[in-house]
Amino acid sequence: MAATSLAAAPFRQHKPDKLRQLGIMSLNGMFDEMDGVGVLRQAATDLLKDDIAIVSSFGADSAVLLHMVSEVDRTLPVCFLETGKHFPETLDYVATLERALGLSNVIALRPDDKDVLRFDPGGDLWETDPDSCCHVRKTEPLDVAVSGFGGWVTGRKRYQTAERGVLPHFELTSDDRIKVNPLAYFSDADITAYKLKYGLPEHPLYTKGYKSIGCAPCTSVVAEGEDPRAGRWRGLNKKECGIHFDFNGAIAKPMAxxxxxxxxxxxxxxxxxxxxxxxxxxxxxxxxxxxxxxxxxxxxxxxxxxxxxxxxxxxxxxxxxxxxxxxxxxxxxxxxxxxxxxxxxxxxxxxxxxxxxxxxxxxxxxxxxxxxxxxxxxxxxxxxxxxxxxxxxxxxxxLATVDVFYQPVGKTEVPLGTRPFLRRAVENV
Ligand code: SF4
CATH class of the missing domain: 3.20.20.70 (Aldolase class I)
Known part of the structure; x- marks a missing residue:
């Protein structure tokens, strides 16, 4: 990796989480109107104090969330999934942002050597089975790291994909942790404006047409006017790397x-x-x-x-x-x-x-x-x-159930008025 000083991943015991009792719904209700840095501050310095990590891809938009981290607490743990498949420019960018923002606790999460040897000895699993590749290189290392925290922070935004369209500030994950999304309500224009306002360094590949940047083999340039995420896993029916799959599992909005x-x-x-x-x-x-x-x-x-x-x-x-x-x-x-x-x-x-x-x-x-x-x-x-x-x-x-129909759908519904032996025949399909 280029000049950066990444500490080893910590392994911590998970603490009981007081926020679970409050409920995600009340959390979203309390902080729905708060801006991104306010949400992060509440989460990191109060609600999940000493019990939260930031997860960053150090991609095209990452500087925004990381700048907020620098405003709130530069010692917060920032986890970078060092998959071993990044562009050299991304590794340089880690060092650039660390330096520019004064982040003192950037942690590289690397895949387990034994897993890589077993499942991806040739380093080409991304080509034949990207889901498994992401699992070995991202999901597993992240699971180990976040198991020591009550919550973690992501840089996801609602506008990015339809699946993220109802993303709230706080989510409860399937393993009872809290995912915090300070940028959930940011628009594309908000991100650009924020970067300009604080003069944040741009990812070196951004100006070369890479609008959403992940691992090198799975990232391509996007054309003018194309969805920024179209360059990720292009041509594959894949939109997420797996670390966010339980999104929507237990989200709630601040509404009656x-x-x-x-x-x-x-x-x-x-x-x-x-x-x-x-x-x-x-x-x-x-x-x-x-x-x-x-x-x-x-x-x-x-x-x-x-x-x-x-x-x-x-x-x-x-x-x-x-x-x-x-x-x-x-x-x-x-x-x-x-x-x-x-x-x-x-x-x-x-x-x-x-x-x-x-x-x-x-x-x-x-x-x-x-x-x-x-x-x-x-x-x-x-x-x-x-x-x-x-x-x-x-x-x-x-709800009432209806078993017999005037206009049956598919093969197994029974048309009204058919004789019993015909109904039985259809029922046995
Ligand atoms: S993004 Fe591509 S290379 Fe990176 S872990 Fe996933 S499949 Fe592998």
Whole structure:
């Protein structure tokens, strides 16, 4: 590694975490309005004092979080995943930021030699099995290091990917640690403005077209206007290295229970999306369900918009017209304006069955308990529900089941009116 003085990784005993009792929901409620450095200060000097580490990739945007660290406490442990696969420029950048920001506790987390010898003796695992490569070189070393802390800090932002679109300031991980995301609400422009304001050194590769920088074999230059993360694991169906896989596992937003209107994966959660409003700008709007006719009228602008968006399909809309662009949307909302209007079921089936849409499909409008089993059959997986008896039924898992249908879906549903022996045949498929 270039001139830098990285200490050995510490191994510490995990302390009992007082924050668990407070609950992540209250934490997010208390600090939702706080700016990034304020969130970091609260976490590092009060809530998780002496029990928190920073995890940094020393990539294109890392200087922002690390500058905040220098403002709060330069001795905080900063973990750098030294995978052995970084660009030399990244290793130089570690030394540059250490020096420029006065960070005195940068720790290199290296993969276990025995694991590398066993699983990646040729150093080319990234080519054939990048998930395993990331596991050996990132996830395992990080797990060992953070096991000694009650929480750790990441530099993730909401705008980066659709999966990060509801990222809160505080998350509870599946192993009961707290992940703190001081930059969760930062936009692309906020990052640039922050770097300029404090004159932060740029990663040497940034000006060469690398907008998101990880290991050298898995990072490529992005074209002008391309999503910055498109250069990571290009051509592979991979967006995260694995260290953040339990994202969303137990996040909560600072809202009252009645404001959590989106029922998804068995629980009511905060809805990151809102409805389209008159005056919204197609080029910059984010987390908004765009009505299908509005999308078609300004298609080019919406396709160039880098932010997560949803599509709203109302009765009478021709879904086929948006079919080539469905994968651009993180969510498709199907409108059910009234109990007696069944056109939404057909729209959902077209989106899911005919066009193979894999994102979230949600029902909005007059969503009632009796409809939900039928909606689920059509591929709808999320429901915006305001009707209190329906909310209660969902909370308690008391929805009616329907076993026989006029219009069966797939091979296993039984058409109403068929003879018993035919039903048995279908049931045995
Ligand atoms: S980013 Fe690539 S090289 Fe780095 S650990 Fe993951 S697969 Fe391996």
């Amino acid at each position: 229970a009645e404001d959590l209107t989106l029922f998804k994966d068995g629980a009511f959660i905060a809805d990151p999306f809102r409805a389209w409003s008159e005056g919204d700008d197609a080029a910059s709007v984010r987390y908004t369900h765009v009505p299908l006719p509005v999308f078609l009228a300004q298609r080019d602008a919406f396709l160039a918009n880098p932010h997560p968006l949803g599509l709203l399909v109302a009765p009478g809309d021709n879904v086929e017209l948006a079919a080539p662009d469905l994968s651009r949307f993180a969510s498709v909302a199907i409108a059910f304006p009234g109990f007696t209007d069944g056109r939404g079921y057909s729209s959902a089936r077209l989106v899911v069955e005919r066009h193979g849409y894999k994102g979230e499909v949600r029902a909005v409008g007059d969503v009632l308990a009796d409809q939900i089993p039928l909606m689920r059959r059509c591929g709808i997986t999320a429901f915006v529900v305001r009707h209190e008896p329906t909310r209660k039924a969902l909370r308690e898992g008391k």
